[in-house]
Structures are given as structure tokens and as C-alpha cells.
Amino acid sequence: MIDAPERITLEEWDLRYEKLYRAGLPQPAYGGPLSRHVSDGDHRLLKLRYDNSPAALRLWNFLLTEEDRLHRARAAGKKIVGTMKDLGTVPVMAYSFDNMVAFYPDGAWWIPCVMEYSAGLLEIADSLGIDESFCPVRAMLGAFVTEAHFPIPNMLICSVGATCDDFSAIAQRLNGLGHSIFWWEIPHRRCPEQAEATAELPGGLSAPRCQVEFVKSELARVKVALEQLAGAELDEERLSAGIRQANLVRQSLAELRYLAFTAEPCPIPALEMLVAEMLAIHYCSDRGETMVVLEELLDEVKVRVRAGRGVLDADAAKIFWVNPVADLQVMNLLEDCGGRLCGTEYLFTHALDPIPENVPPLEALARAALADPMAGSSIDRAERICSDVCRFGAEAVLISRIPGASHCALEGQVISEVVADTLGIPVLEIEVPPVADSMSPTVRTRLEALAETVRARRRSRQNRWRNG
Amino acid sequence: MKTIIYTCPYIPAEWIAAHGLHASRIVPDHVDADLSLARAEGVCPYVRSFIGQVMADKEAGGAVLTTVCDQMRRAFDIIVRNGAIPAFLMNVPNTWQTPAAQALYIDELKRLGRFLVQLGGTSPSDEALAEVMLEYDDARTSIRSAREYLSARRFADAIAQNRVCNKLHTLHAEPLVEGVPLALAGGPLMRSDYELFDMVEQLGGRIVLDATETGDRGMCPEFDRARLRKDPLRELARAYFGSIPDASRRPNSDLYEWLERELIGRAVRGIIFRRYLWCDLWHAELGRLKDRIELPVLDIDSAGENHLERPRISNRIRAFLEMLQ
Numbered sequence: 147m148i149d150a151p152e153r154i155t156l157e158e159w160d161l162r163y164e165k166l167y168r169a170g171l172p173q174p175a176y177g178g179p180l181s182r183h184v185s186d187g188d189h190r191l192l193k194l195r196y197d198n199s200p201a202a203l204r205l206w207n208f209l210l211t212e213e214d215r216l217h218r219a220r221a222a223g224k225k226i227v228g229t230m231k232d233l234g235t236v237p238v239m240a241y242s243f244d245n246m247v248a249f250y251p252d253g254a255w256w257i258p259c260v261m262e263y264s265a266g267l268l269e270i271a272d273s274l275g276i277d278e279s280f281c282p283v284r285a286m287l288g289a290f291v292t293e294a295h296f297p298i299p300n301m302l303i304c305s306v307g308a309t310c311d312d313f314s315a316i317a318q319r320l321n322g323l324g325h326s327i328f329w330w331e332i333p334h335r336r337c338p339e340q341a342e343a344t345a346e347l348p349g350g351l352s353a354p355r356c357q358v359e360f361v362k363s364e365l366a367r368v369k370v371a372l373e374q375l376a377g378a379e380l381d382e383e384r385l386s387a388g389i390r391q392a393n394l395v396r397q398s399l400a401e402l403r404y405l406a407f408t409a410e411p412c413p414i415p416a417l418e419m420l421v422a423e424m425l426a427i428h429y430c431s432d433r434g435e436t437m438v439v440l441e442e443l444l445d446e447v448k449v450r451v452r453a454g455r456g457v458l459d460a461d462a463a464k465i466f467w468v469n470p471v472a473d474l475q476v477m478n479l480l481e482d483c484g485g486r487l488c489g490t491e492y493l494f495t496h497a498l499d500p501i502p503e504n505v506p507p508l509e510a511l512a513r514a515a516l517a518d519p520m521a522g523s524s525i526d527r528a529e530r531i532c533s534d535v536c537r538f539g540a541e542a543v544l545i546s547r548i549p550g551a552s553h554c555a556l557e558g559q560v561i562s563e564v565v566a567d568t569l570g571i572p573v574l575e576i577e578v579p580p581v582a583d584s585m586s587p588t589v590r591t592r593l594e595a596l597a598e599t600v601r602a603r604r605r606s607r608q609n610r611w612r613n614g
Numbered sequence: 615m616k617t618i619i620y621t622c623p624y625i626p627a628e629w630i631a632a633h634g635l636h637a638s639r640i641v642p643d644h645v646d647a648d649l650s651l652a653r654a655e656g657v658c659p660y661v662r663s664f665i666g667q668v669m670a671d672k673e674a675g676g677a678v679l680t681t682v683c684d685q686m687r688r689a690f691d692i693i694v695r696n697g698a699i700p701a702f703l704m705n706v707p708n709t710w711q712t713p714a715a716q717a718l719y720i721d722e723l724k725r726l727g728r729f730l731v732q733l734g735g736t737s738p739s740d741e742a743l744a745e746v747m748l749e750y751d752d753a754r755t756s757i758r759s760a761r762e763y764l765s766a767r768r769f770a771d772a773i774a775q776n777r778v779c780n781k782l783h784t785l786h787a788e789p790l791v792e793g794v795p796l797a798l799a800g801g802p803l804m805r806s807d808y809e810l811f812d813m814v815e816q817l818g819g820r821i822v823l824d825a826t827e828t829g830d831r832g833m834c835p836e837f838d839r840a841r842l843r844k845d846p847l848r849e850l851a852r853a854y855f856g857s858i859p860d861a862s863r864r865p866n867s868d869l870y871e872w873l874e875r876e877l878i879g880r881a882v883r884g885i886i887f888r889r890y891l892w893c894d895l896w897h898a899e900l901g902r903l904k905d906r907i908e909l910p911v912l913d914i915d916s917a918g919e920n921h922l923e924r925p926r927i928s929n930r931i932r933a934f935l936e937m938l939q
Contacts, residue, residue, distance in 0.1 A: 275901025280894060306708040306864045311684040314708065314864065315898030321865055322902040329864040331709045333718065334681045339728070356721065363714050524691045547656075552894055555656030556688035560695065 151450055151457045153195040153415050153481070156181050162198060171200055174435070176211040183210045189262040190581070195478045197418045197457060201439075201446040208430055208439050209421050212249065213296055215431045219247045220297050225375050228299030229428065231313050232332065234497025235515040236303050236368060237428040242388030243376040249431050251296065252313065253424075254289040255282045258580035259473050267292070268580075276319060281312040281551040282472045282580045290320055301375050302327045303368060308334040308521040311552035328371050330364040332515055333357055335522040347517040348499035349530060361512035369508065385507040391433060393500050398440045399426050400498065405447050407488045407538040411456025413447045416477040416487040420470070423490065426497045457481075463600035464488035466540035468531060468561065469548055473582040476546070476589060483590060484597035489538035491531050495519055524557035528564035535569060541600045544593075547577040572599050616675025616734055621664055621802065622682055623832035624706045626854050629723055632746040633735030635675065641774050641828060642667040643805040644918045651692070658892045659918025660802055661685040669697050676700045676733050678726065682708075682862045683895055702729045708864045710855065719855040720847065744846040751837045758833075763787035766821035767811035770803075770829055793820035794938045795881055799873070799903070800888035801861070801896045802827040806920050810888070813928055818935045822880045825873060826888065827860070834858060861895045869899075870906055877909065884910045884938050886931065891917045910938065 154162065163179040180203065184191055188210065196202055220226055227248040229236040240248035257265050259282075267288025271277070274291075276284045289295040304317045304327050321327045335353050338344040343355035373380055402422060406414045422443060429436040450456060458481055466489040471477060480487070496517040502510040519527045535543060543565050547554040562573040574596045576589050617636040630637035642663035651657060651665065664686070668677045676699055679690045690703040705722045707715040731737055738746070757772050764772065765788055796819045798810065803826050811821050825831045834853045841849040859869040877885075887903060889896040897915075904911050912934040914927055 275904070276898060279892060279897065304864075307705075308681060308687065309684070311894040314684075314862075315894040318861075318864060318866060319898050319902060322905065327865070329709050331707050331712075331715055331718075333705045333707065334687060334703065336703070336705070339725070360714060360718055367712070524688055525695070550656070550892075550894075552656075552684040552892075553688060555653070555658075555892065556651070556661075556685060556692060559651065559653070560688075560691050563695065 149198060151413065151455050152198050153457055153478070154198045155195055156184070156192055159196055159198070159203070163203070166200060166203075174204065174207075176207050176214070177204065178207060180206055180210075186210075187261045187264055189264060190260045190474065193475055194417065195415070197415050199443075199446045201442040202414075202418050205418060205421055205439050205443055208432075208435060209424075212430050216247065216249060216297050219431065225301070226297055226299045227372065227375070228302045230302060230304035230317055230327075231309050232305040232515060233494040233518065234427050235365070235511055236305075238388050238392045238501070238511060239365070239369060239372055239380065239385065241391070241429065241433050242380055242384050243372065243378060245378070246372070246376050247431050249296065249299075249428050251286045251289065251299070251302075252283055254286040254295060255472065256474070256580075257285050257289065257295060258282060262581055265292070265295070267295075274319060274323070276316055279550050280316065281310070281548050283313055284316055285580075287316060287320060287323075290323070290325060298325075301371065303330065303371070304328070305330055305332045305515075307331040308518075310520065312550060328368070330368050331360075332364070332518065332521050333360060335516050335518075335526070345513060347513045348501065349495055349517045350533070351517050351522070351526065351530075353513075353516050357516060358509065358512050361515050362508050365508055365511055365515070382507055386503070389501045389503060389507055389510055393503065395426055395429065395433070395436055395440065396498055396500055398437065398444055399423065402440060402444045402447060403490075403498070404538075405444075405451055407490075409447075409451045409456070411454075411460045412458040412462060412486040413450040413456045414443070415457050416467070416480055417474060418443070419487055419490070420474070420477055420492070423492060423494075423498065427494055458486050459484070461601070462486035463597040464539060464541045465596065465600075466490070466531065466535045466538065466543045467492075468543060468545045469493060469554070471546050471578045472548060472580040473578050476576075476578050476582055479586070479590060480544075480593055483593035484601075485593060488540040489534045491519065491527070491534065493519055495530060520553065524553075524560035525564060527557065528561040529568075531561060532565055532568045535565070535571070540571070541603065542572040542574065542596055544596060545573065545575045547575055549577055549579050572596060572603070617673065618676050618678060618730065618733070619668065619671065619674045620678040622678075622680040622686070622704075622706070623827055623834075623858050623860070624680055624682060624854055625678055625704065625726075626723070626834070626850050628743070628747045628750045628850060629726065630678075630730060630735075631750070632738035632743040633727060633730040635730055635733065635735045638674075639774075640664070640667055641803070641805050644920050646670065647918060656892055658683075658685050658890045659916065660804060660890050660893070661689050662918065663804060665689050665692055668693055668699070668701075672698055674699050676702065676729070678702045678704060678729075680704045680706045682706050682860070683893075685892070700729075700733060702726060706855070708862055710863055710868075716851065716855065720851045723847065723851065740846050743850070744842055747837055747842055747846055747850060748839075754833060755836065763790070765790060765811070765815070766824065767808060767815075770808055770811055770824055773824075773829060773833060791815050791820060793818050794883055794935055795820055795822040797821070797823035797825050797873075797877060797880075797882045797885045798829065798888060799825040799831075799885055800827075801890060801893055802832070803829070803888070804918075807888070807916075810886075810927075814886070814931060814935075817928070817932050818939060819884075819931070821886075823876050823882055825876065830876070831860075831872070832858060861899050866899075870902075873907065877907065882909065884912065884934060886912050886914055886934070888914045888916070891915055910934070
């Protein structure tokens with residue numbers, strides 16, 4: 147069955163699912179109609195629009211069944227590691243063991259959105275003194291208290307140092323509630339001094355050799371802790387194999403991102419791309435299945451690109467998106483307002499860039515960890531954004547502020563200034579709370595204005611070109 | 615002599631002074647707030663004022679910031695891009711238990727030293743550093759010993775004054791008011807916040823423990839003189855990085871151990887918890903403090919609008935003291 151790509155509602159997906167099911171759609175064990183997740187409390191799903199491909203269905207079902215996978219892993223005797231904040235480094239180590247899975251409790255920050263506040267996690271955070279002046283990741287505290295959204299991990303590992311204060315403070319609060327945390331330090335990445343030994347990092351960055359050595363020593367501590375938990379040694383061979391597997395995921399995602407951001411018309415919606423990118427961080431608790439899900443999505447996109455088909459108008463304004471959104475619906479809104487994703491920087495480019503395979507594995511991970519955009523300066527981050535804007539051909543940059551996040555207060559100014567100085571393209575900031583319904587008119591107006599500005603600039607460029 | 619301005623307690627003034635430069639720990643004020651920042655929402659008032667003061671300073675030879683808080687780390691980006699004076703960002707690890715973290719701190723002091731040399735300073739010999747350290751240590755000992763006969767305001771002023779010039783005017787004893795013994799806890803105070811000490815006394819209390827960053831808590835402890843003579847830089851690092859308790863450290867159990875000890879030692883009956891809006895590190899400690907310390911805690915948040923906040927703060931402190939009396 148060949149259908150035109152389009153964005154459809156949950157209701158429309160149910161009808162389509164029936165058709166696909168009757169036609170013999172092959173499905174994994176976690177498959178099924180998307181609407182069944184609403185009965186689990188995921189009310190936001192009713193308000194989203196989805197890509198209509200079976201590959202997208204699999205992606206969503208994979209995402210929304212992670213909790214079941216974690217419980218199954220525990221039942222199977224596997225050790226569960228809650229990795230916190232580093233976004234992409236420690237899970238590579240954890241998944242190199244046979245008997246370990248890792249996930250990010252930080253991911254609970256989307257629960258208030260997906261469950262439209264019905265889980266009460268933010269109220270619990272409030273009661274613990276972590277109110278709305280903190281980033282929505284405070285929902286994680288509530289999730290630990292209720293134990294209703296993920297099994298309590300056997301071990302918590304949290305990176306601190308050059309991270310956001312919100313998370314660091316919330317993790318400390320969690321620690322104060324009796325959850326033991328293994329802390330490891332990620333220093334602020336700085337420019338090497340003159341004549342100082344330098345190491346290249348993923349993403350075209352560099353750092354002083356001594357900083358790489360320091361992070362390597364920190365990760366060696368993490369490795370020992372994981373080995374004790376697993377009751378097995380993690381030798382270089384196994385860790386290298388884990389890195390190769392991680393790179394396969396990253397490679398697949400890189401291809402998907404390039405097509406999604408550059409093909410015309412846009413072959414896949416922004417929301418599915420956001421979910422796909424998230425898989426690179428910890429594989430949604432199943433690395434092998436992540437590969438299958440991404441490959442299927444990539445195949446779908448390739449077919450669409452070859453056929454010249456897409457989900458949006460060909461003249462959609464090409465927007466580069468900075469920071470993840472707390473409300474998933476805003477990704478839909480961008481497209482409703484005439485925009486399309488043309489590059490992203492969701493604060494984990496270091497989880498997307500290939501991990502070096504030509505150096506010892508622990509050093510490779512240290513280099514990847516130091517390439518974290520959060521670990522470096524806002525100026526570094528802005529320069530990477532400029533480079534990716536050029537690579538994907540974006541026409542404007544949208545900075546989506548995270549409410550309460552310590553880094554968002556000042557970095558937006560730096561990013562805006564650097565992008566404007568370097569590229570001279572429009573930059574717009576919006577702030578997105580976990581459920582943005584009440585702010586939707588304001589956000590919509592701003593997104594529409596951005597899309598209109600981009601199109602006006604296009605017309606102006608075309609006129610100049612015509613007039614010689 | 616060039617002046618190097620800074621604010622973080624983990625920057626040893628001795629290290630700057632030993633390089634032949636004048637170390638001045640600035641205490642910004644609300645009126646210094648940088649109004650040129652693109653937005654105020656979400657920015658800690660202290661950071662905003664610090665940025666404003668550094669940007670306005672055309673005389674200083676350089677500014678030193680640290681990574682202790684995320685917003686101060688970001689403030690460095692603003693200052694580097696738009697400021698007029700050279701700036702240095704020192705990596706101060708949040709973890710403190712490992713030899714690697716301690717070694718990183720020492721390496722960062724050495725890197726700061728190279729920055730100071732670039733600004734015209736001279737790299738000190740061990741003997742020169744030791745001499746400066748002893749001088750600062752003596753000054754801090756004088757301040758500590760004056761605690762018993764100074765008002766809380768004068769004591770806080772003495773600490774601040776010491777940080778600006780490492781010289782003290784004679785500390786004359788003054789009549790002390792009787793009042794409910796309180797602790798003031800939190801991050802750094804700004805200049806006009808010092809009126810809190812007077813306010814508390816006027817309302818029937820007395821701050822006997824200044825556990826703010828600009829008070830007792832942020833003062834480095836006495837040096838071990840034997841270790842100082844043997845390896846002054848290592849002793850400097852031990853005293854600053856190894857001993858100053860703070861909310862930013864992971865874990866920050868040492869902050870609570872210090873607090874419990876001091877609260878008991880000074881017979882404190884209540885805690886005024888002073889925090890800035892958008893300061894996550896201290897804000898998150900409020901709940902923990904209430905859980906862990908069995909004393910009444912009064913939360914005083916500030917958005918940096920002292921003139922508007924004064925009546926509210928005064929009323930809250932009055933009520934707090936009435937409850938304690």
C-alpha cells in the first residue's frame with residue numbers, strides 16, 4: 147500500500163492502523179495502535195499530529211513502551227543504571243555489558259507534557275521545594291517519589307561541573323532524599339593555551355590534552371563502578387565494540403538528519419525527527435531495536451526523497467531549532483505556521499557526532515563527553531550552530547528557551563548575537579512550557595512572523611537577483 | 615599596581631597578591647545591574663549586578679570568574695564578548711573528594727597565575743607566596759577574634775573590607791545588642807543587603823552566624839603553618855578548595871556538617887535563608903535545610919529590587935522573631 151506522506155491526527159492513525167493491520171502489517175512485540183497509550187494517561191497524544199508511515203508508528207510505539215522494557219530488563223535480572231545529565235556518554239559504557247541497561251531519568255521532563263500534568267509530578271517537586279523557577283526536569287523528582295514511571299535504578303550516575311545548575315541542584319535534592327548518586331566531573335571545556343598540548347574532539351572542537359586526560363580519569367572511575375555493579379570486567383575490546391555499535395546508530399541518524407533537513411519537500415515531520423534524535427542518547431533502553439527503528443525510518447525517508455514526496459509545502463521556511471521543547475506540540479506548530487526543521491541543536495550534538503575509533507576507547511569517550519555543548523562556552527555553541535545552519539541551508543534560527551533553565555537566561559543573547567553577526571539571518575526566541583496551550587496564540591504569532599520574515603527575505607533576494 | 619576583580623570565594627586573594635597585583639573581591643549592588651542584557655527574566659540578580667559592575671569598570675586590570683555556578687560561567691561569555699577588561703574563567707570542580715579534582719584545582723591556579731603574569735604580574739617564589747599567605751592569615755585571624763565584640767554588621771563589613779584591601783581599620787569594640795540569635799544563610803550578599811543585619815537587630819534579633827558566601831562561610835580557614843612552609847600552593851588549595859563549604863559542591867554534605875557544627879556552637883535559634891530568584895543552587899537547598907536542620911527557617915527571596923522588597927522582608931523577619939521570642 148503506497149500512501150501519500152502526510153501529518154495525521156491520532157484518530158486518523160487509528161483508522162489507518164486498522165487498515166494496515168488487516169493488510170498484514172508486520173509489527174514488533176511492542177506494536178499496536180497508538181491510541182492505546184492514551185489510556186495509560188498520555189493525553190497529549192490526542193493533540194499531536196503524526197507522520198502517517200508504519201515506520202513512524204514503530205518509532206512512537208518504541209518510545210512509549212520504554213517503561214515496560216525497563217521492567218522486563220529488571221525481571222530478566224539485568225542491572226539498571228540511571229545515567230543523569232551527560233546525555234550520551236555513560237550509556238555507551240553501560241550497554242557494553244551484557245547484563246546492563248541504562249536510561250535517563252532526566253527524560254521524565256517530558257512526562258508533564260505527555261500526560262498533560264495529570265501525573266502530578268510537578269506538584270511533588272513543588273512540595274520538595276523545587277518549584278516552577280526550575281526547569282521542567284524537576285518532574286524527575288516526582289517520578290522518583292511515585293516510582294510510577296520507571297523502576298528505581300540499581301545505580302545513579304550523574305555528571306556535574308560544567309552542567310546546568312537546575313539539574314545539578316535537583317540531583318543533589320534527590321541525593322538528599324536518600325538516593326545514592328555517583329558523581330563525576332565534567333570540566334568547563336576551554337580553549338587550549340598557546341603551546342599547550344591539544345586534542346581534537348568530535349564536532350570540529352578541540353580541548354587541552356590535560357582536560358581530556360582528566361575526563362578520562364573520571365570515566366575510569368565510572369567504569370570501575372559499573373564493573374562492580376555488573377560483576378564483570380569491561381575490557382577495551384568490549385568497550386570498543388560498544389563504541390562501534392553507538393557509531394552505527396549515530397551514522398544512521400546522521401543520514402536521516404541530512405535527508406530530513408535538506409530534501410525538498412520536507413520528507414518527515416519535525417516531531418518524528420525530535421523523537422528519532424532522542425534515541426541516540428540511550429537507545430530508549432534497547433540498542434538493537436533502536437537500530438531497526440532508525441533504519442526503517444531512514445528507508446521510508448529515502449523512498450519519499452526519491453519520489454519527491456514530502457509532508458509539507460515546498461516553500462516552507464527553513465528553520466534551525468535550538469534546544470529541546472518541553473511541549474512536543476510546538477514542533478507541530480512550527481509546521482502549521484509555515485516552517486520546517488532545517489537543522490537542530492537539542493543540547494546533545496555530542497551524542498550525534500561519531501565517537502573517535504582511532505584512539506583507545508576510554509579516551510574516545512572522554513573526547514565525546516568534552517564535546518558536550520553544555521560543557522563549553524555559549525560562543526562555541528553558537529559557532530557550531532552557525533556551521534550547521536550553513537551545512538543544512540537554514541534561513542532562520544529559532545531559540546526555544548526552557549522555562550527556568552539556568553543556561554537559557556544568558557546564552558540566548560550570545561547565540562543570537564553570534565548568529566546575527568556571522569550569518570545575518572533572523573533569530574527568534576520563544577519560551578515553551580510543558581503544556582503550551584495557554585501560550586499557543588503568542589507562540590503561533592511569533593512562529594508565523596518568523597516564517598513570513600524568511601519568505602520576505604527570499605522574495606527580496608530573488609528581486610535583487612532578477613534586477614542584477 | 616593593577617587591580618584584579620573577582621567575587622567567588624574559591625579564588626584565593628593571596629594568589630593574586632603574590633603575583634604583585636591587587637586582589638579586590640567586589641561586592642556588587644543592585645544598582646549596578648546591567649540593563650543592557652537582552653533580558654532580565656531568568657538571570658540571577660547577583661550575576662546581573664556582577665556583569666554590570668565588571669562592564670562599567672574601566673580601571674581594573676582584569677576580572678576573574680569561576681565555573682562554580684552556571685550563570686556566572688555564562689556571564690564570562692558576555693563579559694568576554696562585550697567587556698573592556700581581560701577576563702579569566704577558572705574551572706573550580708564541583709566534586710571535591712578525589713585527588714584528581716584537587717589536582718585540577720591546583721592546575722587551574724597555575725593557569726590563573728599565567729594569566730596574571732600576562733597582565734603584568736610576576737610569578738611568585740614559594741617563599742614570596744608563603745609570606746603573602748601569612749599576612750592574609752593574620753588579617754583573617756584578627757577578624758575572627760573580633761567577632762565577639764563587633765555588631766553583625768560591623769563584622770560583615772570587616773570581612774568585606776579585608777577582601778578589598780587586606781587591611782583593616784582598627785576594630786573597636788562596640789556595645790552589642792541582645793537579641794534572638796539567628797543565622798543568615800545563602801549565597802553572596804550585595805552591598806545594600808548589609809542592611810539586613812541592622813534590620814534584624816532593630817526587630818529584636820542578632821545575626822550570630824553569617825553563613826552567606828560573603829560572610830563566615832566563605833572565609834578560608836586558618837592555614838596549617840607547617841604545611842604552608844613546606845608547600846604553600848598545596849596548602850592554599852587545601853584551605854580554599856578543600857575547606858570552604860558551599861551549595862555547589864557534589865555532594866554538598868560538607869555544607870551541612872559545617873552548618874550543624876556552627877549552629878550548635880553559636881546557640882542559633884532560627885535561620886534566615888536569603889536567596890536570589892533564579893539561583894537554583896541555593897533555592898534547591900531550602901527544602902533540604904528544612905528537612906535536615908531542626909530549627910525554624912525563614913525563606914527570604916530577592917529579585918534584586920531592594921527598595922520594593924524592604925517592607926515585605928521587614929515584616930517577615932518581624933513575624934519570624936515574634937514566633938521565636
